Amino acid sequence: MKSKSRSKLNSQLYAMLLPNLILFISLTVYPIVWSLRYMLFDYDGIRSASFVGLDNFVRLFTRDDVYWSSLLNTFEYAAGKLVLIIPLALILAMILNIPFKGNTLVQAIVFSPTIMSSAVMALMFYLLLNVYNGDLNRLLLSIGIIQEPINWLGTSLAMVSVILVAVWGGVGNYMVYFLSGLQTIPKDIYESAELDGATYWPRLFKITLPMLGPVLRIVLMLAILAAFQDIQSIMVMTEGGPLGETQVVFLYLYQLFFPISTTSAIQPQIGYGAAASVVTGIILGIITAIYLFVSKKLDDIF
Structure with a gap:
């Protein structure tokens, strides 16, 4: 009985935490992963992203006053x-x-x-x-x-x-x-x-x-x-x-x-904005x- 009661309590706790977890993943974790992905690309949101490696960081540290x-x-x-x-x-x-x-x-x-x-x-x-x-x-x-x-x-x-x-x-x-x-x-x-x-x-x-x-x-x-x-x-x-x-x-x-x-x-x-955001x-x-x-x-x- 104690095992079932504890399992039920845990299920209720997870159910209450689930909305916050979904919001955290969708509004915090996903944008971070998205930025880490596109910081190595030349991308304007319309045309296809092209891989540029570290060029965005080189531009940031050497040419962007x-x-x-x-x-x-x-x-x-x-x-x-x-x-x-x-x-x-x-x-x-x-x-x-x-x-x-x-x-x-x-x-x-x-x-x-x-x-x-x-x-x-x-x-x-x-x-x-x-x-x-x-x-x-x-x-x-x-x-x-x-x-x-x-x-x-x-x-x-x-x-x-x-x-x-x-x-x-x-x-x-x-x-x-x-x-x-x-x-x-x-x-x-x-x-x-x-x-x-x-x-x-x-x-x-x-x-x-x-x-x-x-x-x-x-x-x-x-x-x-x-x-x-x-x-x-x-x-x-x-x-x-x-x-x-x-x-x-x-x-x-x-x-x-x-x-x-x-x-x-x-x-x-x-792409450049993602690199600048990471820095x-x-x-x-x-x-x-x-x-x-x-x-x-x-x-x-x-």
Whole structure:
């Protein structure tokens, strides 16, 4: 009887896991295998694929300056976003960890951009930052801060603009992680520190931040991966412009597979895009491994 009962339980478990397994194989495993296959071919999705061996990789490492500049832009974008979003999320979490009237409402307001569609959010800011009809320029002109409209998305300000939009859209998510971490710190520790005469700053650096270490490492990992994968808002707001200033690597890969406009100089290059995607995945894997190694060493030290 126990054998039959156990067999029935296992069958139920496998049945519940089967939909997720099918989705994982079809949406994750198959695309990876597909990319590994076509990275050695010259293929545009229409004509028959022709085998080119390592030519795609030779082109990537020797002749494709756009790829490497987009990779540098990605690092710039990720660094700018992380420098702003992590401290801001932590500060907001510490403020909202203090009970006050309307605390829940403020949390909901700060978190609300996180549940908004990235494309809708980007379109909203595209209209807001429009050089001629944007409300931001109208406001600044009306109060005399500027004398002529600023082209927020068509000059060197474009990268700053997309970073600020990304921070606005994601800070609420990381704030929730920090807030949950702060609420798990026992209040007895703070009370003991106060009795010993510890002021706010010693409590912050010797109690709060060290005890938030595990949450901080998770938030950093999520923020790094999210920053490298952000393309929707940039696609809508700048399409990689001006002159490639905001061209990040995943947007470039997307353009290799699917040109995003009729004026784009990039033609569908599925085989080459597959090779570039594999190299990008390896680079991200190396970055993740370095982060995990450094994080583990910091754990051992502290």
